[in-house]
Amino acid sequence: MPKRVLIGMSGGVDSSVAALMLLESGYRADGATLRLFTDEDIGMNDRGRTCCSLEDVENARTVCYKLGIRHYVFNFSGDFRKKVIESFAESYKRGETPNPCIECNRYIKFPKMLERARLLEYDYIATGHYVRREETSGGRVLIKKAVDSTKDQTYVLYVLTQDVLKRTLFPLGGMTKEQSRELAEKNGLINARKPDSQDICFIKDGDYAGFLENTMGVKSPKGSFIYKDGTVLGEHKGIIHYTIGQRKGLGISYAHPIFVLDKNPYDNIVTLGDNEDLYTSRLKADRLNWIALEKPVDGMRVKAKTRYSQKESCATVHVISEDEVEVEFDEKQRAITKGQSVVFYEDEYVVGGGTIK
Numbered sequence: 001m002p003k004r005v006l007i008g009m010s011g012g013v014d015s016s017v018a019a020l021m022l023l024e025s026g027y028r029a030d031g032a033t034l035r036l037f038t039d040e041d042i043g044m045n046d047r048g049r050t051c052c053s054l055e056d057v058e059n060a061r062t063v064c065y066k067l068g069i070r071h072y073v074f075n076f077s078g079d080f081r082k083k084v085i086e087s088f089a090e091s092y093k094r095g096e097t098p099n100p101c102i103e104c105n106r107y108i109k110f111p112k113m114l115e116r117a118r119l120l121e122y123d124y125i126a127t128g129h130y131v132r133r134e135e136t137s138g139g140r141v142l143i144k145k146a147v148d149s150t151k152d153q154t155y156v157l158y159v160l161t162q163d164v165l166k167r168t169l170f171p172l173g174g175m176t177k178e179q180s181r182e183l184a185e186k187n188g189l190i191n192a193r194k195p196d197s198q199d200i201c202f203i204k205d206g207d208y209a210g211f212l213e214n215t216m217g218v219k220s221p222k223g224s225f226i227y228k229d230g231t232v233l234g235e236h237k238g239i240i241h242y243t244i245g246q247r248k249g250l251g252i253s254y255a256h257p258i259f260v261l262d263k264n265p266y267d268n269i270v271t272l273g274d275n276e277d278l279y280t281s282r283l284k285a286d287r288l289n290w291i292a293l294e295k296p297v298d299g300m301r302v303k304a305k306t307r308y309s310q311k312e313s314c315a316t317v318h319v320i321s322e323d324e325v326e327v328e329f330d331e332k333q334r335a336i337t338k339g340q341s342v343v344f345y346e347d348e349y350v351v352g353g354g355t356i357k
Helices: 013-024 052-069 079-094 100-119 177-186 208-214
Strands: 006-007 028-035 070-073 124-126 131-135 141-145 221-229 234-237 259-263 269-273 280-291 300-304 314-319 325-332 341-346 349-356
Touching: 006 013, 006 100, 013 028, 013 052, 013 124, 013 177, 028 052, 028 100, 052 070, 079 208, 100 124, 131 177, 141 325, 141 341, 280 341
Parallel strands: 006 028, 006 124, 028 070, 221 269
Antiparallel strands: 131 141, 221 234, 259 269, 280 325, 280 349, 300 314, 300 341, 314 325, 341 349
């Protein structure tokens, strides 16, 4: 009997093509859209585009009808608000720059959908992420970079556990984005040329500070800009308005370009300095998850990156404790930022990763 798969369908082209490919491969597939919030929940009273809009739900439903499969809608808005939105706000208050997409994958998108799939007696879940999956002879499941390097999403999936990976399929890992769109057009899917979602799904127009202040009620009072030598340069408008490495929008006149080096939420100080001050060779990380191995080996060599769009750099991982490592890069890295993730690779495979602290 064919294996049953429940595929997460956002209303976009990628998940729609993933469903099509699973059906063509002989699986019994059905679609599920995750309702994570309403526009009112996130302070959006117009019909601004988000990944959870009614239009997206209808797009997913229409594609399922076209493919002749069931379509479910699961409401995880309570969990999403607590684990993702509120966590995002608290992280900013601590002076960090979080990545909510990773937290959604960690707590909501994969584990919650897998939980529902098990209740409904599906064998697997699937998504439209561009990543390849590989099972080892020892029973461990690995993930590796997508064929389309411009769409590779391994960075945001390092948080997936073995329990999740053993029950998750990624049909698009061997395709390019343009191939996906062409396949959607060939099969008459309505979202074949639908634009990709941009930025954080629950924040309109990338206005993080506005969302934190107006929707989440985060208070971020004005404070001092200081130069790295302690000289007061002026007044900032609240630490949530800045991120490490930022140069534009500071409102500070100086003899040469200066950048945000640090945000101290306790003293409410933003430290500025020169571009070369942003480079460092070490970081510490916790909240670790390992994919290619059970636990890290002290002194192991990896390639690592600290941002989604960054190239990996050679580094050594020093184990501090069961849930903390220090990463030493061979070459200094620019603007390593608390709250972001460091992800480790060996060739095309994800070794694991953690949150920069």
